[in-house]
Amino acid sequence: MKVNVHKAEFLLSAVKKEHYPVTSMPEVAFIGRSNVGKSSMINKILNRKNFARVSQKPGKTVTINFYNIDDKLMLVDLPGYGYAQASHGERKAMTGIIGDYLSERRQLMQVILLVDCRHKPTQDDKDMARAIKSSGGQLVVFATKSDKLGKMALEKNLEMLIEELDLEDGDILIPFSTQNTEGAETFWDYIYDFILEDE
Ligand SMILES: Nc1nc2c(ncn2[C@@H]2O[C@H](COP(=O)(O)OP(=O)(O)O)[C@@H](O)[C@H]2O)c(=O)[nH]1
Numbered sequence: 404m405k406v407n408v409h410k411a412e413f414l415l416s417a418v419k420k421e422h423y424p425v426t427s428m429p430e431v432a433f434i435g436r437s438n439v440g441k442s443s444m445i446n447k448i449l450n451r452k453n454f455a456r457v458s459q460k461p462g463k464t465v466t467i468n469f470y471n472i473d474d475k476l477m478l479v480d481l482p483g484y485g486y487a488q489a490s491h492g493e494r495k496a497m498t499g500i501i502g503d504y505l506s507e508r509r510q511l512m513q514v515i516l517l518v519d520c521r522h523k524p525t526q527d528d529k530d531m532a533r534a535i536k537s538s539g540g541q542l543v544v545f546a547t548k549s550d551k552l553g554k555m556a557l558e559k560n561l562e563m564l565i566e567e568l569d570l571e572d573g574d575i576l577i578p579f580s581t582q583n584t585e586g587a588e589t590f591w592d593y594i595y596d597f598i599l600e601d602e
Pocket residue numbers: 435436437438439440441442443444456457458459461462464483547548549550551579580581582
């Protein structure tokens with residue numbers, strides 16, 4: 404589905420729950436390793452260029468960023484985990500920031516897990532996939548940077564991801580790239596079918 408977003412507005416950055424915006428909009432949160440393409444995916448689905456900040460260097464986003472989309476949906480860019488250069492203390496803080504949000508945010512309707520289609524998922528990725536399912540959520544995984552692989556290699560790696568992440572019937576795996584519109588349209592199909600179904 405092609406969606407025209409009229410208003411996309413950066414609301415605020417938060418690290419603690421006291422700072423989360425007070426709204427009743429449903430939220431969709433993006434999670435994955437640092438540098439996997441979370442901010443790029445948000446820009447792509449909003450059809451904006453430099454809206455969510457895309458960093459050349461990994462490990463930059465250490466806050467939860469809230470984006471108001473047409474006053475009906477909130478997109479939430481979570482800090483990336485697994486940044487190799489992070490200190491033990493930084494990692495712990497990051498885990499706390501992400502864990503608080505996931506466990507306490509009542510209007511959180513969907514977590515979108517991003518993994519790089521070129522690489523084997525890390526233990527953090529596997530833990531996150533498991534956590535989403537054991538919390539009773541629908542597991543939706545986007546395999547990012549699909550333009551970096553040829554058709555055959557991509558097929559093979561999607562099979563690898565199914566295997567490694569233990570995906571079962573009912574779990575969703577979708578290739579995504581900023582270089583074409585398919586993944587973005589599939590994202591909106593899912594959102595309109597399951598999150599904004601009253602529209
Ligand atoms: N070729 C390609 N590069 C991408 C894609 N998505 C993200 N990138 C690049 O990957 C890097 C990290 O992206 P970013 O969105 O900042 O990742 P984040 O840390 O998860 O928010 C940037 O250099 C992006 O330009 C994609 O679909 N294709």
